[in-house]
Every structure is written in C-alpha cells, then in structure tokens.
Amino acid sequence: MFKLNKRLILCLEQLFKQAFNNDVLKSTEGAIMDFNQKQLQILETAERLFAMRGFHGASVRDIAQEADVNIAMISYYFGSKERLIESIFLKRILDVKTGLDELVKDKHLAPLEKMNRLIDLFVARISERPHFCRMMVRAQATEEGIPTDLITDVKKQMYEMVKKLITEGQKKGAFVSDLDPLMLVNTIVGTTNHITISQNFLRKMWNMEQMTDEKFREHLREKVSNHLKKMFKVVLTHEP
Amino acid sequence: MFKLNKRLILCLEQLFKQAFNNDVLKSTEGAIMDFNQKQLQILETAERLFAMRGFHGASVRDIAQEADVNIAMISYYFGSKERLIESIFLKRILDVKTGLDELVKDKHLAPLEKMNRLIDLFVARISERPHFCRMMVRAQATEEGIPTDLITDVKKQMYEMVKKLITEGQKKGAFVSDLDPLMLVNTIVGTTNHITISQNFLRKMWNMEQMTDEKFREHLREKVSNHLKKMFKVVLTHEP
Amino acid sequence: MFKLNKRLILCLEQLFKQAFNNDVLKSTEGAIMDFNQKQLQILETAERLFAMRGFHGASVRDIAQEADVNIAMISYYFGSKERLIESIFLKRILDVKTGLDELVKDKHLAPLEKMNRLIDLFVARISERPHFCRMMVRAQATEEGIPTDLITDVKKQMYEMVKKLITEGQKKGAFVSDLDPLMLVNTIVGTTNHITISQNFLRKMWNMEQMTDEKFREHLREKVSNHLKKMFKVVLTHEP
C-alpha cells in the first residue's frame, strides 16, 4: 500500500542524513545521484541563478521558467527549494572530494609537484565550475540555511590533506620548516575564489570584453595557475 | 520656494550619481554623510543582515525590527531597500578609499614597509568590518544590481596603487623584477576575504568556540597579518 | 485656556453642519469662505488633481508638492483630505447657486431668452471650471464620501427653477405644452458635462491638438452653446 515516489525517497534520505550527520559525505557517497533529463536541466539552471542572484534572489519561478519545466516540478522532484540547493552542493562537492582523494592516493609525485597539482585542481574551477564557485563563496558568507556540514566536511579534508602534504615535503627536506598549512590553504582557495567572482572586473581591467567567456576563463586559469605555483614555490622552498 | 526635504535630497543625489557615474567616488566624496542615531541603527543592522542573509534574504521588516525602528522609516530615510544598501557601500567604501589615500601620500616608508601597511589595512577589516567584508564578497559574486560602479572604482584605485608601490620597490632594487601586481592584489584581498567569511569554520578547526567574537577576530587578524607579510616578503624579495 | 485654532473651528463647523444637515447650503451660505494664499494654492491644485485622478488617485503628498506647501499643511488647514474636497465643493457650488439665483430674480427676460441664459450658465463651466466639472461628474458617479447632500441640494434647486421657467413659458404661450422639465435639465447638464470631460477626444477628432487649452475651450463653449440653444428652441417652441 505504500507508494515510494521520488519525494518520499528524498525525505527518507533526509532522515538518514540527520541521523548520521557527522559524516555527511560518507552517507551520501553511495547515494543514487542519477537524475533524469529534466532534473539535470533544473540543477544546471538553478546553479547558475543561485550563483548570480543568491538563494533568495533566484525564485523557483525563474528557475523553472529558464529551465523550461513546470513550476511544480521543482517541489515535486526535490521536495523544496532548500533541498534543491542542497542537491547542487551534494553533487558538486562529491566531485571535489573525488579529485582530492585521487591526488592523495598518488604516491609517485614529488612534494612540490603534488602542491602544483593541488593548485591546478582548484584553479580548474575558475573555468569549469564558475557558477558553483560563486555559490560556495556565498554559502560560506552565510549564517544559516545551506548545507554547512557538507562544506565544513570537505574543507576539513582539504586542510588535513595539505597538512600531510607539507609535513611530507618537510620530512623529505623539500620544503622549509616554518609553514602554516591552514593559512596556505586559505591563500589558494581565497585567491582562486576571489578571481572567479571578480571575472568581470578583471575582464574590464584588461580590456578583454569582446573575448568569449570560455576563452577568457582559459586565459585566467593559466594566469592564476602560474601565479600561485610560482608564489608557492618561493614560499615553500625559498628558491626562486 | 523649493522644498528640500530629505527625500528630495536623496533623489537629487541619485540624479547626480547617474550624471557623473564614471567617477562615482569623486562626486560623493564631499557628500554629506551625516546620519542621525536612528539612521545609524538602521545602517548597522542592515549591514549585518545583508552580510549574513544577502540582499534578498534580509527583508526590510527584519531590518526594521532588529534595528528597533518603524518599518516605514527605512523608506522614509533611504527611499528604498536598494538605496539603503547603496548607502552602506558608499559609507564604507569611502573609509577604505581614505585609508588607501593616506598610505599613498606617505613618502617616508620603505617599499616593503609600505606593502606591510597595505596588508594591515586589509587585514584590519577581518576584525573591524567583518559584515561589510561579507557584503563586498556577495556583491562581487552578483551579476547585477548593487553599486558595481563604486566597487569597480575602488578596486581600480587599489590596483593602481599596488602597481605603483611595486614599481617603486623594483626601481629601488628592493623587490625582484618578475611580479604581477594584479595577481598579488588578488591574493591579498582573496585571502583576507576568504578568512573573514570562513571565521566560523576556522574557529571550529582550532577549537576556539568559547572565545568571544572580538578576541577571536583579534587572534585571527594577527595570524593572517603575519602569514601574508611573511609570504609577501619572500615573494617580493626572495629573502626568507 | 481654550485654543481656537483653525482646526478646531473647522471641527465645530462640521458639527453645526451635521446638526442642520437638511439645509446644508443655507448653513454654509454665510460661512467665512476667506482663505489665505496658501489655502487657495492648495484648493486650486487639489481641484485639478482630484478632477484628473479622482479622490483616491490624488494623494495629499502630490497635492502638497504641486501646490508647493508642506504636507502637514493640508491636515492643518482643512482637517483631513475629505474635508479638503468638501471645501472645494462648497466653494464652487456656492458660485453656481449664486448664478442661478440671479437668473431667477430677473423678471424682464422672455422665457426663451431665460432658457438661453440658463444654457450659457452651464456651458460657461466648460471653459471656466473644467476641473470642477470633472469633479462633479465623478462625485455623482460615486456611492459614498463626497458631500452628496450639497450636490443634491443644488440639483433640486436647479430642477425647481427650470420647472418654474417652463411653466411660465407655457402660461405665456411661448412653449409647447408637452414638456418634461427634469429630462430637459438632464439633457443640458449631461451634454455639457460630457463635452467637458471629453475635451481631449474632441480635440483629436477635430485636429485641434496644437491649439491652446484656453482657445480650444472658448471654441468648444460657443459650439455647444449654439447647439443647445438651437435644439432647445425647436423642442420648446416647435419652430426652427
């Protein structure tokens, strides 16, 4: 007699999440993240609008209209506006985490090379996930709502990873001794984020307004990547 | 015979701003920024709520209630919600600009010392203007609305200043030759902003949740200041 | 110890009016209708705006601004918005009544001539009091508010007068016998009013849009006057 429609499943998911909320990612790791075409349309449009206008500034009406789906579909598929934004974070953050995990597991890279890879991982978001990057920035600036746990979790992992990376580098004598891993992480993430959200300003500064979005982002990515790598090399090794 | 009530004055101000919008700051430099007690209450509360919840997430109702003033007062004093947020930006950005100007005029500081002062100027916002810092981050992430011109203007000035500072340092042989001023600015601002908006996360990481807001911010400020100064010293001079 | 400011006086006036409301006009006939300059400015502006936008469509803010007086002055001088519109009606209707009285008293005019004078009296409003005419039309279309008593009163008087005029004409053999005075009054007033409020339309129809307001109204007045006089001559006397 029970009808297990998508909505109920989402609801149950939520309950599980609450029950095991201290390791959010693990519990959702295996989550069935298979969305149909319409759901993907919604997610993509929502990501863009949430990024540009903020959670409250982007109405479900707008999202539905731009995604070319019925207004009721959003509540129907995701349960609520809040759970929609959660879905976006869940989806994207898993990607980030996967990237980090792979890098951690790699045993063959030199410490500096590994740091460069880490930088590239973050810088890549400038051109690949600019909307989501904006959402992350907004989310961190925000007091409430938004899946803070998820974000905290991934940030912690990242910090731990960089700490390990630096310690290893120091043990191998590749890095100088006096380094603060957390501050270094903040410099990578902060610089990357800031450049991502300031794209339009930088474009104006460099008179590149007629360049396509894609091309400009590629240009930016390379520039930032070089900047951070060079800077970190000096900072970590004291060699130019 | 003209009646110049507050509303009209605000309206005229707006017109002026539109007419001369290419140098926004200059036109408002001499603007009479004298607000009465109630207006200041509103501005402060609004700053906090806009910072935490975003423009659309903070309703005028909430602002009025928390500022303990009548709802109608906001429209009465500022004309509209949009003009309220503009007032906040105007007020705070003028402060930033003043700080920059003073630093520029100072002729007695060594290049590295001047850079350290610049870092301190930004880092100070972590403890002094955390709400406004959040607002700035949000504003830059946003597509439209918000006094983009004002922000663009102040960012340009800052960039020009750092460029000049670095060039001077290079001429004097104090700094290495291969430096990208714009990227360095982004690193300072990006790192500072990111730490400001991630305060709560860092507090958890360091198990300092029972510390007062004020104390923690002071601690953070020092930590970030040291980090950036040390990093910049190495990057600019290649000396540890 | 009593302070008899203007407001109180107006209030007392109101009380008197309620007490003797069955002959409104008489009680206000001797009313001190002496307004100072600012009051006259308000009355004139209010008349225009009420005429064009209706009672609720014209805000006291607008009226005060256009009349170049402080907003609080309207409440201060007239007590309320409602009492402001009443003052306008009172003032203007007394004029109408005075005109009618004078015509009634005139014993030397032939019946048809007297009717022509009556027509002219009404038609004159097209060019002289177009705003007030519009207000009257609105007032009659309205269910509530507005000094209906005043209007009813003046309309009754007018009807009585026309009835007397026609009866006299019939007695003297100047007019045909089968005439309905009330319907004839309605035709004069209805036609005049309709033309007054349709001025803009007629202007377009006749391609006189570049003519000044004043000139056009004069032109209209003559045209309507002739039309009504000619029509009434035939109707009253059956002679072309």
Add this chain to the structure above:
Amino acid sequence: MFKLNKRLILCLEQLFKQAFNNDVLKSTEGAIMDFNQKQLQILETAERLFAMRGFHGASVRDIAQEADVNIAMISYYFGSKERLIESIFLKRILDVKTGLDELVKDKHLAPLEKMNRLIDLFVARISERPHFCRMMVRAQATEEGIPTDLITDVKKQMYEMVKKLITEGQKKGAFVSDLDPLMLVNTIVGTTNHITISQNFLRKMWNMEQMTDEKFREHLREKVSNHLKKMFKVVLTHEP
C-alpha cells in the same frame, strides 16, 4: 517546448496590443474572451466597485473579498489591477461595438427609426450596464491610464456611424439639413450617462426610494428613451 501558461498568454496579449495599438479593437476582436466562473465573479465585482469608488478607491483586497476569491487570484488571473480594469473595458466595449455593427448593417430601417434604435441601444445601458456606464464616465474624466485607446476607438466609430445615418436621412429628405452629428452624439451619450450616474438623485426626486433597483431602472429607461426620441424627432425633422 514553450510553456504557454495563462500568465504568459496574458503577457503576449499585452505585447500584441502594444505592437498594433492603433487598431486595438481589431486585434482583440477575435481574442478568446472565455473566462471561468471565478474570473467572471471577479470581473463583475470589480466592475461594480470600480464604478462606485473609482480605480484607486477600490482595492484588490475589497474586490477579492466581495467576489469571494483569494487575493492572489486577481494577480494570478489578470496579472495586475490595471490589466483587470482593462479586461472589463475590453469585454464590455466589444459588446457595444457588436451592437453598433449590427445596427449599421441593417438596411431595411427608415432613418428616424434607425436613430430611435440607436437611442435605445444607449439607453439600454441605464438598466443593463449601470456600473460599466459609471466606469466609462470616470475613465473619460481621467487624464491618463485606463485603456484610453479602446474608448477613443469606439467613440470614433460611433461618431462616424451617426454621421452616416444623418447624411443618409438628409439625402432621403427625411431630416432637415442643418445638423451637427458630433453634437447630437454628445447629447445622446451625455444625457444617458448623466441619468445613469444620477439614478439615486432622481429616485429621491420622484419619491421612488422603496422601488426595487431593477424596476426603477426599467422605469427610468422608458422615460429617457421617450424623452430622447421625442426630442430627436423634433430636432431632426422639425415635426412634433
């Protein structure tokens, strides 16, 4: 793939209207004017309240409450208060136009008979559409807003029709030569309108206050019809 919900349809309608606004009626002639029960309730209530209190005097709250529908329904169905009043005008004016068209096409009537029919057409509104008649009067007295184009259009058509009717009558020798069609139209419309909006006054004058609305309107209609027909017979033919 386009979503054509009611709101969008209304929006498109509006765009069309703007694009072809010089022949408003034609573009809406085939417009699907099929309203559901709730929409009709709203339209009828709105007509009454707009008639009695004017556009600004009748709030959407009042309309919704009296029509026994949710407040949000009005925006939902009609888009805005302005578009609600437009819908009323559109609906009713199309009826008027249809009536006129049918009369024009009729080839078998004598000139005077045709004029009588025209009078009946207008007089009928006294008893059938008293509210809308009031709205029309208000609309014409108003400076701006309200679908002036629609009204201008129908007025022009009416004028043209009467002109043709009179010219035909003159050609056939049925009417006298010296006649001003536009003034005659104004007399019919003005008299009819004035009587419609003065109903309550006339009721008092004739001591018919206990009569039902319906009965009184019927009585009035006959009286006005006879008056105008008799008057026009004399005016047009110079025969009693």
Add this chain to the structure above:
DNA sequence: CATGAATGAGTATTCATTCAT
C-alpha cells in the same frame, strides 16, 4: 506520473495623519 490551478504568508512601498518643537 506529471501538472495547471490555487493559496496563505510574505514582499517593499505609500498612505493620510499626528505630534513635538
């Protein structure tokens, strides 16, 4: 399974009026 219709709570703003000065 998907959706058009519907809704109560909420939005920013304007209103006429009051009151302390």
Add this chain to the structure above:
DNA sequence: CATGAATGAATACTCATTCAT
C-alpha cells in the same frame, strides 16, 4: 503659528508550496 519627523495601517503584488486531477 507652522512644520519636519515619524508612524500604523493599508497598498498591490510575489513567493514557495500544495493538491486535485
């Protein structure tokens, strides 16, 4: 005596969500 400052109530409208079909 006149007015700038202030306000509670009302304004039209939009919101995310629900529900019958």
